[in-house]
Amino acid sequence: MVTAPTTLRDIARACGVSVSTVSRALANNPAIAKKTRETIQAIAKELDYRPNAQARALKSSRTDAIGLVVPSLINPFFSAMAAAIEDEANQAGYATIITSSGENTPKITEAIEALRARQVDGIIAVPHAKSVEMLEHVARSTPLLFIDRYIHGSNIPAVVSNSAPGIKAALEALASRGHKKIGYLAGPQTTSTGLERLKDFQRFCEELGLEQIIHHGGYLHEEGFTGTQKLLEQHPTALIAGDSMMTFGALEALYRENVDIGKQIALVGFDDFVFMRIQPAPVSIIDQNVEEMGRTALRNLVASFAGKSPPEGAVVQTRFIARESIEFSP
Incomplete structure (x- = not known):
């Protein structure tokens, strides 16, 4: 059997006070004595009172x-x-x-x-x-x-996030390890994030004197998978994935091709999730702090x-x- 929800009138009847007193007590209005507020609030809890959100919204326009x-x-x-x-x-x-x-x-x-x-x-x-x-x-x-x-x-x-600091630091880390040919899996160029990350990658590669190989990916990890396979044909020594879905695609492709990450190729992904840290070689990340x-x-x-x-x-x-x-x- 479904029972009707508890109303302010029900609480007022149980407490022996007016409806307006109950309303103010539940709103924690200091005009009502503390002991009375606590008593009314306790009885409201016992009766499983739930405020009427729709009525409150109509009253407050919120x-x-x-x-x-x-x-x-x-x-x-x-x-x-x-x-x-x-x-x-x-x-x-x-x-x-x-x-x-x-x-x-x-x-x-x-x-x-x-x-x-x-x-x-x-x-x-x-x-x-x-x-x-x-x-x-x-x-x-x-x-x-x-x-x-x-x-x-x-x-x-x-x-939004500013991709420049993370991408610059990643490329500097790769360059310091002797990498000169970097593959990049770009995210969709219909978004501000995809466009800006690609520009940052290209700019910092030029500043560091690094050769660029770019694959234009998209929204799906499958595009990162096929893009990684195509980049591998051009023999980069390191890969950077421009977003999380491109990172997942890169991981799948490298495992499928039996490329030993961290020993045969360097990989930098995007966005720091726990499963990035529990790979055989935990994945270096450009983190935007989502x-x-x-x-x-x-x-x-x-x-x-x-x-x-x-x-x-x-x-x-x-x-x-x-x-x-x-x-x-x-």
Whole structure:
């Protein structure tokens, strides 16, 4: 048998006080004596009282919910991002509604509209460049903050990483070990991250006098797999993968080709996940600190609710973590 949810009136009846007194006590209003507040709160807990979120939202014009749009939850980078944002949101008293865009314009439009229909207080989104007009329209009425990427020409703020420090340090580490021919698995060139990382790789290779071999990959680890096979045909002594999915593809291809990482070739991946550290040769990483990115984005979005200004963007610096995968010297 399903019982009706406990109401403020039920608690008031059990405590012998007015509904308004119960309401103030549950809000921890100091106008109600401490002992009375504690008694009412204890009885509310015994009766399994749950605040009516919808009623509260109607009264305050707030839903205490955040929307998050990521390209895919299969990609562990975006899963880690979502987990960090959700945890930070919970600590701030917000629920998180997470949806995915599949890296295509119709789906991101559908995802954003679904979140707006639920009247979320704000949205964090990994943007799709072809959706810029729709996203700018949304930003006029709903606080919107990009994460991981920005869109050239758009004024919507973004929390992103700066790939330059990590890529430069990785190339310097390889050059110091005698590497002169470096293969690079580039991420998709339709994103700001893919474009900027490739430019940084090319710039620092030129500064260090290193030969470059570039394969243009994409969103899927299969593209990193085939790209690695093609790069190996040109005999680089080291490989750098431009994002986490390219890293997974590179690992699979090197294992398939029986190339001994750290002894026959040097490998640098992107994004520091635990399984990178438990490989036969733990993988050296360019780390963008996805947790810091997610938490910063959530805090900046929530901070914007207090005023009329858009959320603030931020830049998180990458770092290079050297491990056994680069011990090989040609």
